[in-house]
Amino acid sequence: MITVNTRENPWREGLTVQALLDEMGFIFRHIIVRVNGEFVPEEAYAQRQIADGDDVQVMHLIAGG
Amino acid sequence: MGKILKQIKYTPAKIHRGYSNKSLYINVGDLRVEEKEVTEFMKEKFVGGKGFDLWYLWHAVTPETRWDSPENEIVMSVGPLGGITQYSGTGKTLVCAISPLTGIPIDSNTGGYFGPLLKFSGWDALELQGKAEKDLIIFIDGNEGLISIEEGEEYPEDSHLLAEELTAHFAGSEEDKVHVSVVSSGSAAKHILMGMLNFSFYDPRRKTVRFKQAARGGLGTIMRDKHIKALVVKYKGIKPNLNDPADLAAINRIGVKYHKEVHDLDEKQNTMRKIGTANTILVMNKYDLLPTRNFQTGGDPEAVKISPEVFINQYLTQGIHDGCWYGCTMSCAKAADHFKLLTGPYAGLCVTVDGPEYECAAGLGANLGIFDPQAILEQNFYCDTYGIDLISYATTVAFIMECYEREQIGPEHTGGLDLRFGNAQASLELMHQMSRGEGFGLLAGLGVRRLKSIFVERFGADPKLLEDIGMENKGLEYSEYLHKESLAQQGGFALTNKGPQHDEAWLIFMDMVNNQIPSFEDKAYALYYYPMFRTWFGLCGLCKLPWNDIVPADNYKTDTPAKVPEHVQNYVDIFNAVTGKHIDKDELIRQSERVYNFQRVFNIRMGSGLRQHDRPPYRSLGPATAEEYLSRQERYDKQLRELQGLDPSRMTLDEKLAATRAYREKQFELLTDAVYERRGWTKNGVPTPEHLKEIGMDLPMLLEVVEKHL
Numbered sequence: 001m002i003t004v005n006t007r008e009n010p011w012r013e014g015l016t017v018q019a020l021l022d023e024m025g026f027i028f029r030h031i032i033v034r035v036n037g038e039f040v041p042e043e044a045y046a047q048r049q050i051a052d053g054d055d056v057q058v059m060h061l062i063a064g065g
Numbered sequence: 066m067g068k069i070l071k072q073i074k075y076t077p078a079k080i081h082r083g084y085s086n087k088s089l090y091i092n093v094g095d096l097r098v099e100e101k102e103v104t105e106f107m108k109e110k111f112v113g114g115k116g117f118d119l120w121y122l123w124h125a126v127t128p129e130t131r132w133d134s135p136e137n138e139i140v141m142s143v144g145p146l147g148g149i150t151q152y153s154g155t156g157k158t159l160v161c162a163i164s165p166l167t168g169i170p171i172d173s174n175t176g177g178y179f180g181p182l183l184k185f186s187g188w189d190a191l192e193l194q195g196k197a198e199k200d201l202i203i204f205i206d207g208n209e210g211l212i213s214i215e216e217g218e219e220y221p222e223d224s225h226l227l228a229e230e231l232t233a234h235f236a237g238s239e240e241d242k243v244h245v246s247v248v249s250s251g252s253a254a255k256h257i258l259m260g261m262l263n264f265s266f267y268d269p270r271r272k273t274v275r276f277k278q279a280a281r282g283g284l285g286t287i288m289r290d291k292h293i294k295a296l297v298v299k300y301k302g303i304k305p306n307l308n309d310p311a312d313l314a315a316i317n318r319i320g321v322k323y324h325k326e327v328h329d330l331d332e333k334q335n336t337m338r339k340i341g342t343a344n345t346i347l348v349m350n351k352y353d354l355l356p357t358r359n360f361q362t363g364g365d366p367e368a369v370k371i372s373p374e375v376f377i378n379q380y381l382t383q384g385i386h387d388g389c390w391y392g393c394t395m396s397c398a399k400a401a402d403h404f405k406l407l408t409g410p411y412a413g414l415c416v417t418v419d420g421p422e423y424e425c426a427a428g429l430g431a432n433l434g435i436f437d438p439q440a441i442l443e444q445n446f447y448c449d450t451y452g453i454d455l456i457s458y459a460t461t462v463a464f465i466m467e468c469y470e471r472e473q474i475g476p477e478h479t480g481g482l483d484l485r486f487g488n489a490q491a492s493l494e495l496m497h498q499m500s501r502g503e504g505f506g507l508l509a510g511l512g513v514r515r516l517k518s519i520f521v522e523r524f525g526a527d528p529k530l531l532e533d534i535g536m537e538n539k540g541l542e543y544s545e546y547l548h549k550e551s552l553a554q555q556g557g558f559a560l561t562n563k564g565p566q567h568d569e570a571w572l573i574f575m576d577m578v579n580n581q582i583p584s585f586e587d588k589a590y591a592l593y594y595y596p597m598f599r600t601w602f603g604l605c606g607l608c609k610l611p612w613n614d615i616v617p618a619d620n621y622k623t624d625t626p627a628k629v630p631e632h633v634q635n636y637v638d639i640f641n642a643v644t645g646k647h648i649d650k651d652e653l654i655r656q657s658e659r660v661y662n663f664q665r666v667f668n669i670r671m672g673s674g675l676r677q678h679d680r681p682p683y684r685s686l687g688p689a690t691a692e693e694y695l696s697r698q699e700r701y702d703k704q705l706r707e708l709q710g711l712d713p714s715r716m717t718l719d720e721k722l723a724a725t726r727a728y729r730e731k732q733f734e735l736l737t738d739a740v741y742e743r744r745g746w747t748k749n750g751v752p753t754p755e756h757l758k759e760i761g762m763d764l765p766m767l768l769e770v771v772e773k774h775l
Binding site for chain 2: 007027057058059062
């Protein structure tokens with residue numbers, strides 16, 4: 001298990017930030033990702049692996065007119 | 066040109082530190098024209114923009130004033146920062162009046178050139194009172210120092226014709242058209258309660274007049290009821306220092322840095338320069354937030370047919386600067402050029418359609434079940450030229466369509482119009498009926514609140530169902546975001562001053578997705594801070610979009626990225642650089658808080674503004690029908706288990722609906738308690754005298770109102 005935005009979420013071997021975003025349906029471009037508090041730049045999403053027990057924060061900035 | 070009824074020469078006031086320190090009063094009933102002083106008290110307590118509007122409106126009306134009373138005023142003001150050209154989004158005009166839909170003050174903000182040109186013509190604000198017997202045109206020439214009131218009967222009604230004609234007439238030449246701005250409504254506005262105002266700006270590249278709208282709350286209806294056909298302002302000589310700022314170099318420095326951000330980051334962030342606010346259509350669809358078929362669900366597979374790419378690739382002209390005021394590099398005012406109309410009185414004509422903005426695509430598209438970009442743009446055009454607020458229109462017609470499909474009304478009531486979801490032709494015909502003032506369009510133009518009563522009392526519809534699914538609060542129709550899964554946004558819509566418009570707070574991602582504000586106290590803080598912060602834009606003449614639709618590349622490093630601290634500091638610094646004052650980010654919030662509470666007390670004075678008026682329709686809070694529950698059954702069953710400890714496998718659908726409803730209604734009441742406390746209000750939503758004193762608004766006129774409700 002990992003937590004995503006403080007909610008429990010299933011984990012699997014080899015899970016990357018990009019794969020997690022895809023599975024969560026997080027397509028909004030204006031986001032900030034942190035894993036265990038460490039900022040992950042967008043260009044690293046495909047490589048950055050998420051370990052079992054990690055705390056992932058995917059902060060969507062405000063949208064809406 | 067119509068007969069001149071009155072002409073007055075004046076000496077345009079010199080602007081100092083963002084203010085001309087004069088306002089203009091015109092009574093169209095007796096043609097009185099007066100100049101008023103803008104006092105230091107007004108600037109200290111109300112700043113400008115919406116603050117000035119509400120101050121003047123308070124003194125113009127009584128608790129007995131109705132929207133069509135002669136004393137009701139349309140007041141507009143651009144604010145002290147309005148008209149600077151060094152930063153994006155600095156040309157917003159704020160317009161206020163007692164609304165036909167709500168009976169309380171409405172405030173609506175718009176781009177276009179009118180507000181800044183009005184200020185540079187010497188007027189911080191404009192009050193329009195009284196009622197004329199025949200249509201008038203009011204012309205203000207800021208270079209000549211001339212105010213002219215002329216007969217306007219001979220001019221066309223619809224904005225795309227009227228504004229072109231008036232722009233050409235008062236400009237006198239092609240090169241002078243950019244110095245003219247027109248405020249107009251349209252042929253529907255005199256028949257409906259949701260009439261809006263178009264504010265024009267001339268686009269020299271397209272060689273056409275374009276529009277932004279002060280759309281919400283029926284401002285166009287009031288203007289046409291006063292027989293004002295158009296306002297025209299002309300001012301030539303825009304340059305960066307017209308506001309006589311205290312520190313021009315500081316504004317230049319902040320502006321240059323901001324423009325570089327836009328240049329470097331827009332493509333990676335929200336692509337505002339390509340598509341404008343409609344960039345979020347598929348995002349909202351994916352996150353279950355795109356209101357579909359009267360807010361029943363948050364998306365539909367067909368939404369791909371109205372994706373941003375469809376509009377970009379097939380309709381919107383790219384590569385042309387699209388700002389609605391000078392200096393806006395965000396440039397989000399998109400337009401579809403050479404758009405051929407297929408219906409109505411202008412069928413066959415090729416026009417420029419301003420938009421679609423997100424609200425247009427979501428409202429006139431998904432919420433009506435119309436996934437056809439051509440039909441969306443055609444409705445967009447006709448709403449604009451007829452003077453119809455497309456948000457109120459879309460939410461009202463979505464309600465009508467659901468009533469029709471649920472057989473609460475039928476073709477015998479709609480004059481044969483088959484108003485099912487997805488029927489774009491029926492929607493367009495309804496619009497044309499509004500323009501002609503006939504048929505079912507006349508009823509539809511009354512808005513959701515009145516239709517609920519009419520459908521029940523005259524057509525025998527189910528009152529409980531209609532109360533649940535009619536998406537209005539305080540009489541104003543909801544804007545176009547599904548928000549059932551965000552308690553904070555339920556408050557962001559209903560716990561507002563004017564009604565459910567998203568310009569106070571948009572908290573859905575912070576709440577529902579980020580889970581950043583889990584407790585009632587967290588949500589209450591967000592429903593304190595963001596409405597106050599965003600109110601400030603309306604005091605100063607600013608657009609919200611440059612605040613957070615582009616953010617600095619290192620914004621993620623800050624403690625509060627949702628607030629975009631660097632941009633907040635930009636606003637503080639620009640305010641100080643223009644006015645010569647010395648506010649900080651806390652005083653910025655306090656400035657807003659004064660006006661926000663003033664508006665709340667104004668509502669109470671007008672017989673609204675209490676807790677009972679803040680309650681939303683149930684569909685705002687949760688699944689109102691079995692179909693809605695079943696469409697997201699996994700989610701709702703899970704919530705019954707996790708939030709209430711119930712076993713949905715042992716419950717009937719009716720039991721599940723009832724349990725979900727009871728829980729969600731209770732949550733909203735708890736949220737309301739928390740928000741009122743954070744805002745310094747009683748449990749009935751009344752600002753306390755202590756709070757008014759704390760924020761420097763313990764004015765006798767306000768205390769007299771609130772003391773009756775303590």
